[in-house]
Amino acid sequence: MSNFLPSKLITALKKDFQIDEEEFRRIHRQQEQITSIRLNPTKWTKAFENKDHIPWCPTGYYLNERPIFTLDPLFHAGTYYVQEASSMFIDHIIRSLNIDKKASLALDLCAAPGGKSTLLNSVLHPDSLLVSNEIIKTRVNVLADNLTKWGNFNVVVTNNDPQSFNRLPGFFDLMLVDAPCSGSGMFRKDEQTISEWSEETVNLCSQRQQRILSDSLSTLKEDGILIYSTCSYSIEENEEIADWLVANHDMQSIPIPHDLAWQIEETRSPKFQCHGYRFYPHKVRGEGFYVACFRKKKNQPTFNTKKIKIEKTQLDKAYLKNWIKTETEFTGLLFKDDILIIPTQHELNVKALQHVLYLKKAGTNVGRLTKKELLPHHELALSTAISNQIPRIELSLETALQYLRKADIQLTTEVKGWVLACYDGHPLGWMKILPNRVNNYYPKEWRIINL
Incomplete structure (x- = not known):
């Protein structure tokens, strides 16, 4: 060459x-x-x-x-x-x-x-x-x-x-x-x-x-x-x-x-x-x-954040107490039907960005509230702010790859409901364990295509 x-x-x-x-x-x-x-x-x-x-x-x-x-x-x-x-x-x-x-x-x-x-x-x-x-x-x-x-x-x-x-x-x-x-x-x-x-x-x-x-x-x-x-x-x-x-x-x-x-x-x-x-x-x-x-070194006028209005969120943080680490300082925002969390100290900065720019992603998407429960988002599964109290199931390499392919997986466990699928201690995404099956909630657009 x-x-x-x-x-x-x-x-x-x-x-x-x-x-x-x-x-x-x-x-x-x-x-x-x-x-x-x-x-x-x-x-x-x-x-x-x-x-x-x-x-x-x-x-x-x-x-x-x-x-x-x-x-x-x-x-x-x-x-x-x-x-x-x-x-x-x-x-x-x-x-x-x-x-x-x-x-x-x-x-x-x-x-x-x-x-x-x-x-x-x-x-x-x-x-x-x-x-x-x-x-x-x-x-x-x-x-x-x-x-x-x-x-x-x-x-x-x-x-x-x-x-x-x-x-x-x-x-x-x-x-x-x-x-x-x-x-x-x-x-x-x-x-x-x-x-x-x-x-x-x-x-x-x-x-x-x-x-x-x-x-x-x-x-x-x-x-x-x-x-x-x-x-x-x-x-x-x-x-x-x-x-x-x-x-x-x-x-x-x-x-x-x-x-x-x-x-x-x-x-x-x-x-x-x-x-x-x-x-x-x-x-x-x-x-x-x-x-x-x-x-x-140039003299630079600064953006006036006083013109940014912060409306009090209608979200009750109590809804998230079982999902987010208790020591996390966050503000919850409602975007359409989703709940986003951002650092409390940067709420005004995020609002300023939202005021003048197109935002593709802000903070972490926790999930969507329904009448019965929170439907957790994939972003929450990968977030470092997620609660350590959420049940986790460790997967073998073979099962983890099946999970990442969004394939059906078989598990023997007493745990029921929402759990984190983990490999080597690190979350990969959500599963919901029902009495007769395991629902794989890995995002379709993220799945591994067979090599």
């Missing part, structure tokens, strides 16, 4: 960054597939404790080979996320800048399929609120599903154009823009990106990145933090964007301390010497990646 790497890209990398062409080509010629996962700290599993650790992410691990994740119930339970190792450096950025030490309002602007959103949701202070946005409707469902699996209810998923966030000026403390790019950092992982690469594509992506940032940066507070990243090697999409941010949006570059043994290349942008961090696959165990961090 190395013979087919774009010669103009190689020439530019040698000129601008003095890369070792022979080593760069060699690693692409080998086509080694690096598989890495990041564990969910709220759904901890010991399944990967003997694997090699990713040095810049405490919950990241390398796997020796790529398993069929679809056939692992722990994957469906949300105990881990399959994520490229280089991009986990964002975990290190958050911790290095002590952003995790206090509650934040955070925005992941280009979030699907959800790798960086689940990372943020784990490393940020637990009292934070994360807004994960995806403009493409066909991708936002996957984003919402992955955050549902992750299990935290301090999340809102939106489906909006970046420009829509201008309606919330000065709202967010942290903004992550993992921008759409030409994809050269994925050459080793996806050969198709090689044939699609061109200088014209790079320039078009650079223009698009500027447009996305221009359209949305007003939503970041003064002194707020911007993390900008791409999976591109091109200077036009990386260091030149950094210079453009300083020149046009009064952003200040922030250096990120890191261990030199990690062999991450620190770069400086041509005009303003902005700090950037490049990951090359011949130097790190990961794919190509660029990330830079900035502080917003």
Whole structure:
């Protein structure tokens, strides 16, 4: 494959960054597939404790080979996320800048399929609120599903154009823009990106990145933090964007301390010497990646939350006392026939988001009240807020896979009514055990198709 790497890209990398062409080509010629996962700290599993650790992410691990994740119930339970190792450096950025030490309002602007959103949701202070946005409707469902699996209810998923966030000026403390790019950092992982690469594509992506940032940066507070990243090697999409941010949006570059043994290349942008961090696959165990961090110095008017009216909910929390952990601080909202729970301290923030944006998902859907009982939603089964008093039934691997296929399963148990189907202690979804059968309530659209 190395013979087919774009010669103009190689020439530019040698000129601008003095890369070792022979080593760069060699690693692409080998086509080694690096598989890495990041564990969910709220759904901890010991399944990967003997694997090699990713040095810049405490919950990241390398796997020796790529398993069929679809056939692992722990994957469906949300105990881990399959994520490229280089991009986990964002975990290190958050911790290095002590952003995790206090509650934040955070925005992941280009979030699907959800790798960086689940990372943020784990490393940020637990009292934070994360807004994960995806403009493409066909991708936002996957984003919402992955955050549902992750299990935290301090999340809102939106489906909006970046420009829509201008309606919330000065709202967010942290903004992550993992921008759409030409994809050269994925050459080793996806050969198709090689044939699609061109200088014209790079320039078009650079223009698009500027447009996305221009359209949305007003939503970041003064002194707020911007993390900008791409999976591109091109200077036009990386260091030149950094210079453009300083020149046009009064952003200040922030250096990120890191261990030199990690062999991450620190770069400086041509005009303003902005700090950037490049990951090359011949130097790190990961794919190509660029990330830079900035502080917003521009005076920024803020969104006036006083105009948001909070109507007192008609929901009696007593209905949920057997379903939600007693220590959980939540507010219940009625949406059509469903009950949603959101963190009490973020009720006003969620209402503000709802006022100006289209929300795909807010908090956790607990279920639907009927005259007789609560019909629990699948989101509740995967939520970390679910009560520990709800009956659980441990399934074998074979039975768990049958359950995930939404097939009929046979159980011998004295338990009746709503129970959680679990594997290795982690809930997969709901079952209702009746006197003569077991009803499988795993969502049809989530079911495993036989491999």
